[in-house]
Amino acid sequence: MSLTSADFAAIWLTLKLASLTTVILLVIGTPIALWLSRTSSWLRGPIGAIVALPLVLPPTVIGFYLLLALGPHGFLGQFTQWLGLGTLTFSFTGLVIGSVTYSMPFVVQPLQNAFSAIGTRPLEVAATLRANPWDTFFSVILPLARPGFITAAILGFAHTVGEFGVVLMIGGNIPDKTRVVSVQIYDHVEALEYAQAHWLSGAMLVFSFLVLLALYSSRKTRAGWS
Amino acid sequence: MIDVRLKRTYPGFELDVDLQVPGRGVTALFGDSGSGKTTCLRCIAGLERAEQGFVQINDEIWQDSANGIFVPPHKRALGYVFQEASLFPHLSVLANLEFGLKRIAKSQRRVDINQATELLGIGHLLERHPQHLSGGERQRVGIARALLTSPRLLLMDEPLAALDSRRKSEILPYLQRLHDELDIPLLYVSHAQDEVARLADHLVLLRDGKALASGPIGETLARLDLPLAMGDDAGVIIEGQVSAYDATYQLLSLQLPATEMNIRVTHAPMAVGQTLRCKVHARDISLALNNDAASSILNRLPVTVISEQAADNSAHVLIRLDAGGTPLLARITRFSRDQLSVHPGQRLWAQIKAVAVLA
Numbered sequence: 001m002s003l004t005s006a007d008f009a010a011i012w013l014t015l016k017l018a019s020l021t022t023v024i025l026l027v028i029g030t031p032i033a034l035w036l037s038r039t040s041s042w043l044r045g046p047i048g049a050i051v052a053l054p055l056v057l058p059p060t061v062i063g064f065y066l067l068l069a070l071g072p073h074g075f076l077g078q079f080t081q082w083l084g085l086g087t088l089t090f091s092f093t094g095l096v097i098g099s100v101t102y103s104m105p106f107v108v109q110p111l112q113n114a115f116s117a118i119g120t121r122p123l124e125v126a127a128t129l130r131a132n133p134w135d136t137f138f139s140v141i142l143p144l145a146r147p148g149f150i151t152a153a154i155l156g157f158a159h160t161v162g163e164f165g166v167v168l169m170i171g172g173n174i175p176d177k178t179r180v181v182s183v184q185i186y187d188h189v190e191a192l193e194y195a196q197a198h199w200l201s202g203a204m205l206v207f208s209f210l211v212l213l214a215l216y217s218s219r220k221t222r223a224g225w226s
Numbered sequence: 227m228i229d230v231r232l233k234r235t236y237p238g239f240e241l242d243v244d245l246q247v248p249g250r251g252v253t254a255l256f257g258d259s260g261s262g263k264t265t266c267l268r269c270i271a272g273l274e275r276a277e278q279g280f281v282q283i284n285d286e287i288w289q290d291s292a293n294g295i296f297v298p299p300h301k302r303a304l305g306y307v308f309q310e311a312s313l314f315p316h317l318s319v320l321a322n323l324e325f326g327l328k329r330i331a332k333s334q335r336r337v338d339i340n341q342a343t344e345l346l347g348i349g350h351l352l353e354r355h356p357q358h359l360s361g362g363e364r365q366r367v368g369i370a371r372a373l374l375t376s377p378r379l380l381l382m383d384e385p386l387a388a389l390d391s392r393r394k395s396e397i398l399p400y401l402q403r404l405h406d407e408l409d410i411p412l413l414y415v416s417h418a419q420d421e422v423a424r425l426a427d428h429l430v431l432l433r434d435g436k437a438l439a440s441g442p443i444g445e446t447l448a449r450l451d452l453p454l455a456m457g458d459d460a461g462v463i464i465e466g467q468v469s470a471y472d473a474t475y476q477l478l479s480l481q482l483p484a485t486e487m488n489i490r491v492t493h494a495p496m497a498v499g500q501t502l503r504c505k506v507h508a509r510d511i512s513l514a515l516n517n518d519a520a521s522s523i524l525n526r527l528p529v530t531v532i533s534e535q536a537a538d539n540s541a542h543v544l545i546r547l548d549a550g551g552t553p554l555l556a557r558i559t560r561f562s563r564d565q566l567s568v569h570p571g572q573r574l575w576a577q578i579k580a581v582a583v584l585a
Contacts, residue, residue: 130300
């Protein structure tokens with residue numbers, strides 16, 4: 001008795017979803033975090049709160065609103081239909097959008113902390129050494145915030161792997177498209193296939209522990225550069 | 227010529243300066259904390275933007291708010307040394323030095339790595355990382371890094387303030403070498419009179435966001451109308467030219483600028499014609515009606531009394547003297563002033579008890 005091909009398909013789909021979500025989040029989360037760490041605009045509070053909402057909202061609430069927005073009458077659904085893409089509910093793309101929303105704070109907040117910790121002085125130094133703002137981002141901010149990026153990537157990835165409610169709301173349970181590991185475990189339990197559920201849950205447990213172990217071990221050495 | 231006019235307002239503070247200082251040599255921006263000297267420097271660098279500003283460094287205009295010109299700091303040919311060296315912690319010393327160097331065109335480079343490392347004595351540190359350097363070493367690397375951008379203007383914001391006195395005296399000679407060997411104008415912010423006395427050619431005195439005075443260091447320090455004349459540290463700077471050396475007594479004769487007069491200081495040999503900067507404190511000058519040769523005091527100069535002013539306490543007065551064109555300050559008791567009936571135009575002998583060599 002071990003993992004079935006359906007289990008492997010769910011694992012593969014989960015890894016694909018988490019990787020894609022993490023990459024997208026790093027790309028869009030970086031400018032948001034940079035802005036949040038530098039701005040003195042009044043919008044800082046509201047935007048920061050919106051980014052942090054998934055931390056407190058039940059995933060079903062986020063899933064519900066996304067379902068409405070992405071559905072045939074929602075504004076995103078209308079837009080994707082206008083583009084000729086149809087609606088994104090119950091599709092892998094829809095799942096990616098949901099995951100990006102749901103895992104946003106787990107990426108933005110470590111990045112924001114890392115950028116704030118750098119302060120303004122290294123940026124001023126770089127400017128007096130003739131580095132333009134883009135140059136400064138790549139040659140000073142990025143390397144100095146590296147621990148923050150590692151933390152953000154790990155948390156974003158791990159949190160996406162662990163997501164369930166949002167997936168169920170907007171993705172449903174379609175093999176190879178939206179049936180991720182957490183949903184597959186749910187199915188096994190519903191069908192009273194406890195042995196199968198054990199295998200997958202055990203794998204998730206080990207995976208999560210290893211991820212957090214890597215994270216907390218790397219934090220210890222974070223202060224030292226050499 | 228460095229032409230700087232800045233207006234910048236914060237809640238509870240206003241910087242409003244209009245300065246024209248020489249386009250070469252060291253200009254010190256001197257004042258207490260809160261006098262606006264750092265803000266002034268940051269506005270010149272463009273790190274802060276003065277609401278109304280005009281900044282021209284020799285023939286380059288960096289800001290002219292009347293015409294909507296504001297050159298961003300990374301396009302200004304300046305070198306900036308911060309109070310804390312602020313080296314990049316993720317880069318080695320060499321990579322820190324090269325950071326600015328490789329961002330300027332080869333044709334613009336007038337200082338190379340060898341020259342900069344030799345000048346600041348950091349050749350042996352190149353492979354190290356900033357966290358393995360002492361405070362003094364870090365600051366020397368910071369200065370070299372700024373130099374390597376071949377700046378048209380070097381700005382230093384209290385580069386020694388974060389260091390203890392031993393580290394300070396470790397760096398001061400390097401700063402003096404910069405002054406002597408490189409032809410880059412330097413604006414030097416400081417609240418320490420001893421640093422200013424050693425380094426500066428020109429002094430700008432700031433207080434509450436305004437420039438109280440701006441002029442050559444010798445003249446400005448000898449002005450009685452400035453708060454500089456207050457306090458124990460009051461005195462004048464003399465840049466003397468070596469006229470002779472007496473090896474038997476190890477005495478160096480220094481000719482005072484624009485005079486035939488000499489003062490003598492104990493010093494190691496120096497070649498005739500070289501210059502040496504000294505400070506004569508007002509508290510170290512006493513006045514006599516005639517030239518009393520029977521004394522252990524080495525330096526006695528005929529002087530004319532110019533003016534008098536109250537000193538920092540009511541028991542003393544400050545007397546401004548003229549020694550054949552060189553200004554001197556004497557701090558004497560009010561009692562002595564009345565005993566000698568000191569008055570402007572009077573000819574007296576100044577007895578100089580001590581001359582501090584600033585090198």
